[in-house]
Amino acid sequence: MxxxxxxxxxxxxxxxxxxxxxxxxxxxxxxxxxxxxxxxxxxxxxxxxxxxxxxxxxxxxxxxxxxxxxxxxxxxxxxxxxxxxxxxxxxxxxxxxxxxxxxxxxxxxxxxxAPQFEVDLDAKKKITQYNIIADEELLEKEVENIQKRYGKIVPKPVVEEGVNITGTFVNEEKEITKKSTIAFEDVKGKTNQKKFLGKKVGDVIELKTKGLFVDDHKLMGALGLDHDAIHGLDIPVTFTIEEINATELAEINQELFDKVFGPGVVKSKEELVAKIKEDAEKQFQTQADQQLLNDVTEYLVENTKFELPAEFLKKWLAVAGEKPMTPEQASEEFEKSEKALRYQLIEGKVLKDNNIKTDFAELQEFAKGFVKAQMAQYGQLNPEEKELDEIVQRVLSNQDEAKRLQEQLVSQKLLTFYKENITFKVKELNYEKFVKEVYK
The missing domain is CATH 3.30.70.1050 (Trigger factor ribosome-binding domain)
Known part of the structure; x- marks a missing residue:
């Protein structure tokens, strides 16, 4: 041979x-x-x-x-x-x-x-690294939200500012009959709000869906429709009031602190605000890190130049799947997947050149952290080590789940590497401004 x-x-x-x-x-x-x-x-x-x-x-x-x-x-x-x-x-x-x-x-x-190329981490145009802070306005809102969450529901005789209104939306033509609870402050515009003010239980209000709420997602929940159905929806609806309630804010005292964070963890309003700030900025950091990884990925794909064996890959795509593709379909699929393939090659090059590796022990520890975070969301803050190990073993025995966690671990290591080896332009801003700037 x-x-x-x-x-x-x-x-x-x-x-x-x-x-x-x-x-x-x-x-x-x-x-x-x-x-x-x-x-x-x-x-x-x-x-x-x-x-x-x-x-x-x-x-x-x-x-x-x-x-x-x-x-x-x-x-x-x-x-x-x-x-x-x-x-x-x-x-x-x-x-x-x-x-x-x-x-x-x-x-x-x-x-x-595979093409031969080098990855240049010296960004000519500096990538922005966001530092998202929990400002005073956000912290005040969060304190009030906690007071509302643990507050007392008080019935009100008529609709006024600050109340929650429960009732049924009806449109016979679209077969909509949906009982919902809406917050008065979610109703958009003075014209719509005037229709509610002063109304009592049993009153029927005639409304238009277009521009009814400050956010279309509120309309989606109120009418029980999916995103596509509420997009551009402009129909008349009636709303029959069934309940009018206000929330009497809980007092800021030790009883409230203990309910929220457990006995003795927080002992003053200052400590409460500090704890809210700490927890919020941890969540913000996760979003900022994901955005940084996205921006680095985008930069590297745009600025790392190399050719691909395009014609070969189109021929391979035509026969690689469960169903054969026409040359036109394969060409279209290549155009869709080219960017992801380029980053896959760049990522592999960065990992190899910088000896960034993961082993099974690291994956187990990473999975353990993931499981603990999931359990904490359901109030299980201190699971036994044996129970934790058994859950991790079950999770990693699922190939799809193990692959997903492996990818997250690699992304985490790459993010750490990029932070240590790329000079970023640091920008500090509050969460609202971050959302406006990043998500436009």
Whole structure:
């Protein structure tokens, strides 16, 4: 057997695999002997079937199977031994004159080679690293939210500012009948608010859905419709008032502190505000880090230039999935996935050049932190180590979940690396301004 590689250019190559009869005949003969021993053919005692008959019946299929096994094994070994960094999988070249009647075979495979390039982390245009702070206004709102959450519900005779109104929205044409609770401050504009002010239980208010709430998502929840259905929705609805309630704010005292954070954790309003600030800025940091990783990714893709074996990849995409694609479909799919492929190559280069690795022990610890955070959301703050280990084992036994956590761990390591090796432009702002600037 002989295997050779011919480079077409820097990104494309052809591997030729020559298989002669001597490479597979002994194996085929051994299998045929084993078939003869087991063959159960009427008219012959078991093990006494003439070899010629066994060859005629099974010889060709066994030979084809063994040649294909040999071909796949030798090609895989060649790619490993030659340390070829390929994209996609080798594509067999069709041969018009190929025949399984021959004894010697020549197989050819097209390869798409990964490009050679360098990653420059010295950003010419500085990437923004956001430092999101919890400002005084946000902290005051959070304190009030806590007071509301633990406050007392007080019925009100008529609608006034600050109340919550429960009632049923109806539109017969759209078959909408939805009981909802809305906050007065979520109603948009003085015209709409005037329709509510002074109304009592049993009153029916005629409204228009367009511009009814300060946020369309409030309309989505109030009417029980999905996002597509409420987009641009402009219909009349009636709203029949069933309850009017206000929340009497809880007093800021030790009883409230203990309810929110546990006995003795917080002992004053100043400590309450400090704890809210600490918790909020931890959440903000997670969002800021994700945005930083997104921005670095975008920068590297835009500024790391290299060619791809595009035509090869389009041909590979056409046959790689469960359903074959037309050339047009494959070309469209390549356009969609090119950016992700480029970053995948860049990420791999950064990881390799800087010896950034993960092992199973690290993945277990990362998964343990993930599970603990999930349990904390449901009030389980101090799970037993044995219980935690059992849950982590179950999580990691799920291949999809293990892969997702592995990707998160790699992203975390890359983020740390980028923070240490890229000079950023630091920008401090509150959460509202961050959302406006980043999400436009």
């Amino acid at each position: 002989n295997i050779t590689k011919e480079n077409i250019d820097a990104l494309n190559a052809v591997v030729k695999v020559e298989i002669s009869a001597a490479d597979y005949q002994d194996k085929v003969a051994t299998i045929l002997k084993d078939y003869r021993k087991k063959a159960d053919i009427p008219g012959f005692r078991k093990g006494q079937v003439p070899m010629g008959m066994v060859k005629k019946q099974y010889g060709k299929s066994i030979m084809i199977d063994e040649v294909n096994k040999l071909l796949q094994e030798s090609l895989n070994n060649f790619l490993v031994e030659e340390k070829l960094d390929i994209l996609g999988n080798p594509l067999p070249k069709m041969q018009d004159d190929f025949s399984w009647e021959a004894e010697d075979y020549l197989f050819e495979f097209e390869l798409g080679l």
